[in-house]
Amino acid sequence: MTATGSHTANTGSVPATARTVSAATPVPTVPVPRGGTPLRVLSTSDLAGLDISLTDVLSTVEGAYRTLYAGDSDNPRKLTVTPRDGHSVSYAMLGRDGSREVVAVKTSYKHGLGRSRDEQHYYTSLTLYDDTTGLPLAMMDCSRIGSLRTPAVSALLARECAPPGARSALVIGTGTQGRLALPFLLTALPGLDRLMLSGTHPDGIAAVRERLSAHFPGREVEVVEDLKAAAAAADVIVATAGPHTPASVEAQWLGPGTLSVLVGHGLAPSTLHRADRIIATSEAQMNVTGTDMADSRGELPPADAEFPAVLAGAAPGRRMPGERVFAYNSGLVVTDIALGHRFAQLAIARGLGTEVPLWQ
Structure with missing residues (x-):
């Protein structure tokens, strides 16, 4: 088990190759601050007021992976x-887009790991610097960025690795x-x-329904009680539950061709060890943060491919329709940088944030 009880911490880099792949969309320039070098601080409320489409988030995250693969x-x-x-537990992650x-x-800091979610303290921030001008761009709360980046990666994994004609999805967890x-x-x-949902917290279930209705009016989610039957019926499973979840989908429950995406908890180790194909956003990271999925000898199977290579077309997400694919979704800081920069663009365009003369 990892210290955070989650598989989303950024611990590894993806090997680069000589192949060049351009970013998915052109990136406009963020205005450079004038009159010294103030630092623009974007608060939680500043970022909460910014509208960004799901398509924009997907494109931004995909571009970050492609640029990483290109070296x-x-x-x-x-x-x-x-x-x-x-x-x-505390983390510090440095990267360059x-x-x-x-x-x-x-940076990330979480306090009270042995306590309930309501009793924990969690702070995460992202500081951006323009590497063409040498000036700071912004410092921001990174919580909204993480809440968008991770499900975006799961969706991209589903797009590339789901069985052909996938019609059903099961999400485990309502956090x-x-x-x-x-x-x-x-x-x-x-x-x-x-669309199926396995969860036990009424507020979380209500929040899932509210978010679905906001983005896709008229679509309904089915709350399931029989997890085994739901897993057998799902073409795509995304496990996002916390470390104390009773949910644990076993490999023998899955039908042919099922894609299982692990974000937090909710999948038993058998779904990894008995998979026909394993995809990881970073194999090195999976080996560090995925120890709770190890077998009786404390070992993890090797990944067949890393996701940046899949997005770049250098490796298949799946080889055959009937393969059961396991995907390990752990965050890479380059995706936080790309999405944070996109938020900085939107915030600066609206004049949001507070300029702090930190270096004056």
Whole structure:
């Protein structure tokens, strides 16, 4: 089990190759601050007021992966600090987005890991620097960026790795990552016509329904009680539950061709070890943060491909319709940088944020 009880921490880099793949969309320039070097601070409320489409998020995240695969971005391993009793965990992640010419540092701090979600404290921030001018762009709360980036990656994994003609999806968990999973899946796979949800928290279930209705009016989600039957009926499963979930889908429950995406918890180790094909956003990261999925010898099977290579067309997401594919979704800081830069563009265009003369 990881210290955070989640598989989304950024710990590894993706090997680059000589192949050049351009970003999905052109990136406009963020205005450079004048009259010194103030730092624009974007608060939680600043970012909450920005409208960004799911398609925009998907395109931005996909472009970050493609640029990384082309060797134009850098995503080194993160630094991690935790006390001996494990009551907190801290991360520092440095990266560079080559298509945007942006360098950034992301920090995360979570306190109270042994407590309930309501009793925990969690802070995460992202500081962006323009690598063409050498000036700071913005410092922002990174929580909304993470809540969008992770389900976007799951949706891209589904687009590339789901069985042909996928019609049904099951989301396990109703926390932050589960609440936007279905809207992103529908954006990437509009042919989905059966949407299922496994969750136990009434507020979380209500939030999933509200987010789905906001993005896809008229679409309904079916709350399932028989997880085994739901898993057998699903073409795509996205497991986002917390570490204390009772949900644990076994490999023998899955039908031919099922794609299982692990974000948090909700899939048993057998879904990984008995998969016909394994895709990881980063194999090195999976080996560090996925130890709770290890077999009785403490080992994980190797990944057949990393996702940046799949997006670039250098490796298939699946080889045959009937393959059962397991996908390990762990966040890479280059995707946070790309999406954070997009938010900075939108915020600066609206004049949001507070300029702080930190270096004056």
